[in-house]
Amino acid sequence: MTKRIIVTLGSDGSIWSRAAGIPGPSCLDEMSTLTSLAPHAVLQESRLTAEYEQPAIAPLIVVENLEDRA
Numbered sequence: 001m002t003k004r005i006i007v008t009l010g011s012d013g014s015i016w017s018r019a020a021g022i023p024g025p026s027c028l029d030e031m032s033t034l035t036s037l038a039p040h041a042v043l044q045e046s047r048l049t050a051e052y053e054q055p056a057i058a059p060l061i062v063v064e065n066l067e068d069r070a
Contacts, residue, residue, distance in 0.1 A: 005034055015041060018049075024056030 008016040017034055019027040035041065 003030070005030060007034070014044075020051070023051050023054035025052065026056055027052060 003022050004020045006018045006020060010016065015038065017031065019030050022030055035043070
C-alpha cells in the first residue's frame with residue numbers, strides 16, 4: 001500500500017489529517033512532519049486508528065556475495 005497523508009481543509013479554517021498506508025508507530029513520525037508545516041496550529045484531537053496496531057513492514061534487503069558466483 002502507498003504511504004499517504006490525507007489532508008482536509010474545513011470551511012471554518014480547520015485542518016483534518018489522517019495517515020494511510022503507514023502501519024505501526026511510524027505514522028506518528030509522518031504526522032509530525034505535517035504539524036511542522038503549520039507550527040501555529042493548535043491540535044484539537046488525536047486518535048490512533050486500527051492501522052496503528054498493525055506491525056510495520058520492514059523493507060526486504062537482499063545481499064549477495066558476488067565473489068561466490070565465479
